[in-house]
Amino acid sequence: MNVLLKSATIIDSKSDFHNQTVDILIEKGVISKISNRINNSNDYREIHLDNLHVSQGWFDSSVSFGEPGFEERETISNGLKTAALSGFTAVAMNANTNPVLDSYADISFVISKGQNNAVSLYPIGALTNGSKGENLAELFDMKNAGAVAFYDYQKPIKDPNLMKIALQYADNFGGLICSFPQESKITGLGVVNENYTSTSLGLKGNPNLAEELQIVRDLFLLEYTGGKLHIPTISTAKSVSLIREAKKKKLDVSCSVAIHNLFFSDSVLEGFDTRYKVTPPLRTQEDIDTLIEGLKDGTIDMVTSDHNPIDIEHKKVEFDYAEYGTIGLESAFGALNTVLSTKKAIDILTKGKNRFGIASKPIALGVKAELTLFNPKTTYTFTKAQIHSTSKNAIFNNIELKGSVFGIIANKKVVLK
Structure with missing residues (x-):
């Protein structure tokens, strides 16, 4: 799995890249490069998302x-x-x-x-x-x-x-x-x-x-x-x-x-x-x-x-x-x-x-990509349209919330909405 995240703000207080907006290159499921700008010379899948934030x-x-x-x-x-x-x-x-x-x-x-x-x-x-x-x-x-x-x-x-x-x-x-x-x-x-x-x-x-x-x-x-x-x-x-x-x-x-x-x-x-x-x-x-x-x-x-x-x-x-x-x-x-x-x-x-007993590591070079992608600024009313579960017993139904999730990158897989 090879992917390039563009203009991602890293939120990880344990990472050297905390609060920085960077490009993140992931090759074979591992973070191989983090930089202000990364050229996609290998024509990998690029992910551009509005106000993209990334965390562990x-x-x-x-x-x-x-x-x-x-x-x-x-x-x-x-x-x-x-x-x-x-x-x-x-x-x-x-x-x-x-x-x-x-x-x-x-x-x-x-x-x-x-x-x-x-x-x-x-x-x-x-x-x-x-x-x-x-x-x-x-x-x-x-x-x-x-x-x-x-x-x-x-x-x-x-x-x-x-x-x-x-x-x-x-x-x-x-x-x-x-x-x-x-x-x-x-x-x-x-x-x-x-x-x-x-x-x-x-x-x-x-x-x-x-x-x-x-x-x-x-x-x-x-x-x-x-x-x-x-x-x-x-x-x-x-x-x-x-x-x-x-x-x-x-x-x-x-x-x-x-x-x-x-x-x-x-x-x-x-x-x-x-x-x-x-x-x-x-x-x-x-x-x-x-x-x-x-x-x-x-x-x-x-x-x-x-x-x-x-x-x-x-x-x-x-x-x-x-x-x-x-x-x-x-x-x-x-x-x-x-x-x-x-x-x-x-x-x-x-x-x-x-x-x-589950290991976790900060966002860094050479670390297996286990990332969450989100936008912390969006506001919306949570409705059944946001429910992916089979059951619909949602306590937050019709409640105003702040912050939305795009998906994850983990175990060499990309899952996005």
Whole structure:
């Protein structure tokens, strides 16, 4: 794959070419020249795009593709195409499939399905057998098959001893344990944030306390056991402060936040629109402000689209019975670039790989091309026309966003809209 990018502004704080507008020559998938002007003497494919900006390829630490078992929601093939057109060169795929990904064979199957794509697919194995929270799954075997972490997607581990054993066992081979931050007995039947909004709508509330109690428990366990812990999709102000204090104590903990939890407060629920039914639930503006501060000061390590396609039969129903989840890959950059500066948005979108054991390198000569191409200045209303996913349960539908994606160059392939 040989291609010449013309007049591309590089956004990569770790690169010597940061903030420079240059031509970038890629030969056989490797960056061979970066200069103010490069003559196309070999008649390679040239890419000229309006206000072209280039960064390291983006990474999403939590996507769900359905396959195997829920292909009506999304297939791996279409999911990876969606990720590419959304600017992501690498994604970590959750184990919430049918059957659940909890064995060497399951992980091998997913990796084989993801081969020969521009986007690199990294499977996350289930933490417990069938994600039932009863017995540890074959963690070491899945690690050897290629699993980058272990997580029962959006299912809290109720048994603290099981979590303790998981942290201790995985520490022997450097495995990353993920724990969904929710105390189920406190959550009860809550479906939205416990607040005056839930009361006024007559919906059962899920209090901040449910998230924070689970985080406190897991941090105590981590301090006792050692190991590596990742807390996905935190949503409350107190959660940020708890993790900040844990990092000051040098605990090996990381966390993420879903992009929609940075954008929407629970006030949008007044219309009972089920596209806003997500877990953790949308919280208050005070929580949003603190989450953004947590991103800025490094307490929160990464953001995720938490892309979770749900078929219409399970989403377009009464609010109490609708499934949780939203697609988010297609709107991820536009949403994040709306609430943060472009530099910070790109910095966050290119973080996280190392935590999952995935190598990343700055844009430089001799480096394999793994690039995202985008325009940070465009503004538009996100509609179904921008959706590439099979499912259409988009929380950002009809929302004004800033910044659009052209595509990616990765694994010796060019994918552009």
